[in-house]
Amino acid sequence: MSKIALVDDDRNILTSVSMALEEEGYEVSTYSDGSEALHALTREEPDLAVLDIKMPRMDGLELLTHLRKKTQMPVIFLTSKDDEVDELTGLRLGADDYIKKPFSQRLLIERIRTLLRRAEIIRAGGIRPSGSDDVIQRGELVLDPSRHMCSWKGQHVNLTVTEFLLIQALAKHPGHVKNRDQLIDAAYGEHIYVDDRTIDSHIKRLRKKFRETDKEFKEIETLYGVGYRYRDTAAAVVPGAVGVSTD
Numbered sequence: 146m147s148k149i150a151l152v153d154d155d156r157n158i159l160t161s162v163s164m165a166l167e168e169e170g171y172e173v174s175t176y177s178d179g180s181e182a183l184h185a186l187t188r189e190e191p192d193l194a195v196l197d198i199k200m201p202r203m204d205g206l207e208l209l210t211h212l213r214k215k216t217q218m219p220v221i222f223l224t225s226k227d228d229e230v231d232e233l234t235g236l237r238l239g240a241d242d243y244i245k246k247p248f249s250q251r252l253l254i255e256r257i258r259t260l261l262r263r264a265e266i267i268r269a270g271g272i273r274p275s276g277s278d279d280v281i282q283r284g285e286l287v288l289d290p291s292r293h294m295c296s297w298k299g300q301h302v303n304l305t306v307t308e309f310l311l312i313q314a315l316a317k318h319p320g321h322v323k324n325r326d327q328l329i330d331a332a333y334g335e336h337i338y339v340d341d342r343t344i345d346s347h348i349k350r351l352r353k354k355f356r357e358t359d360k361e362f363k364e365i366e367t368l369y370g371v372g373y374r375y376r377d378t379a380a381a382v383v384p385g386a387v388g389v390s391t392d
Contacts (some may be wrong), residue, residue, distance in 0.1 A: 148172045148191040150194040152195065152208065177200075178203060193218060193220070194220050208238070209222075217239075217304075220241055221243065224245050225336070237346060239334075302355060308351050311347055314328060315365065320375070324372035328373065364376045
């Protein structure tokens with residue numbers, strides 16, 4: 146039975162969503178503010194957390210900042226209709242997904258299932274040796290999906306599930322462009338709708354994490370109006386190529 150933490154200052158949401166999740170077989174803990182949730186989740190980590198952004202005492206963004214210092218558990222944000230800035234900030238901080246209020250409980254449950262399924266696949270594969278055939282190496286990049294491990298120039302890069310799946314999708318075929326729809330399918334599944342901005346925010350955060358290890362990291366390229374690709378170091382690089390950026 147997966148454990149879900151639900152954090153929101155709206156009692157109606159806590160009651161209705163927790164009931165819906167329990168009907169699906171999840172064990173649910175509810176918290177009405179971020180400070181209360183931080184103490185509880187630090188003591189006992191759930192399998193996934195659903196966090197409201199706007200809360201008293203400690204909002205969801207601050208709560209996620211504290212949690213990401215200790216855990217990479219999947220996190221879904223609940224955001225108000227017009228909180229675009231907060232959505233993007235949350236993704237940069239390491240949230241895996243967000244849903245706008247008012248929201249469909251069925252959609253939330255489907256998103257939860259998707260994230261838990263991916264996390265379970267990673268845990269189940271963790272018993273395989275690091276030298277297994279599915280390890281991907283592209284120059285200085287090493288990805289081990291069986292252990293959810295990523296390294297650049299021998300240094301560990303700590304990625305969320307979504308970030309790992311995105312870099313894996315790009316690195317599998319260096320030089321090949323992936324459009325946003327293809328990356329959404331790779332990271333979220335074919336039946337989940339995610340706004341294009343979500344992928345863009347994840348890519349920005351990926352670059353930031355790699356550049357914290359290596360300021361010269363430029364392997365993820367943007368092709369404006371097309372999508373993203375992992376740079377093919379074996380191919381000739383044309384300086385100043387039109388429409389290509391590593392920012």
